[in-house]
Amino acid sequence: GAGVSQTPSNKVTEKGKYVELRCDPISGHTALYWYRQSLGQGPEFLIYFQGTGAADDSGLPNDRFFAVRPEGSVSTLKIQRTERGDSAVYLCASSFIREDTQYFGPGTRLTVL
Amino acid sequence: SQQGEEDPQALSIQEGENATMNCSYKTSINNLQWYRQNSGRGLVHLILIRSNEREKHSGRLRVTLDTSKKSSSLLITASRAADTASYFCATDIQGGSEKLVFGKGTKLTVNP
Incomplete structure (x- = not known):
């Protein structure tokens, strides 16, 4: 079956612009996670969905970041007024049940000029 | 702050040798997972070990967990050039x- 997919694979934008990053989880997975990875670092947690609701959004760095999962499947991470410091690889993962293995997508590399 | 800390940060070995990477953490856990990442993109899941388990094997991989020391190790036996990657x-x-x-x-380099 298909794994987690993310689009676009690369996104270049200008400072101050709005971007949307999409994640398609593995079919049937109820949990979905967003992480951000800067160069030379491990991934850092942003937000976790269980179904349609955000169960933990403690990792979102500020109110410019927002994520939705309206039908409990596809999720969109939205970043307003992008800053150069937002440049990173944004990773999405999904899992079937609590405490189960998280399967990661290939990531979206965001570059803010 | 980060919970886990891998050691060493970088490891370079010859093909056929074993590679051992260690991980220490700070607070009690439900489980610990090891991942591999090539070229800074998607992470590939290797092994999940639960807090009540002490050792797990998968092919050439062996993971141990010591909850009293809050540490885990990943052993890759008979390494191959294709094992070159970062391990988290x-x-x-x-x-x-x-x-x-x-x-x-840990950035692992396996030299042919």
């Missing part, structure tokens, strides 16, 4: 949400 441990913290907390990783 990630912990699911007890009492927290299901988010994973990653270390900075």
Whole structure:
């Protein structure tokens, strides 16, 4: 079956612009996670969905970041007024049940000029 | 702050040798997972070990967990050039949400 997919694979934008990053989880997975990875670092947690609701959004760095999962499947991470410091690889993962293995997508590399 | 910390930060070995990477963490966990990452993109899941387990094997991989020392190790036996990658441990913290907390990783280079 298909794994987690993310689009676009690369996104270049200008400072101050709005971007949307999409994640398609593995079919049937109820949990979905967003992480951000800067160069030379491990991934850092942003937000976790269980179904349609955000169960933990403690990792979102500020109110410019927002994520939705309206039908409990596809999720969109939205970043307003992008800053150069937002440049990173944004990773999405999904899992079937609590405490189960998280399967990661290939990531979206965001570059803010 | 990061929960997990891998050691060493970088490791270079010859093909056929074994590679051992260690991970230490700070708080009680539900499980610990090891991932591999090539070229800074998607992470590939290797092994999940639960807090009540001490050792797991998968092919050439062996993972141990010592909850009293809050540490884990990943052993790759008979390494191959294709094992060259960054390896991360990630912990699911007890009492927290299901988010994973990653270390900075160990960069493994296997020379042919």
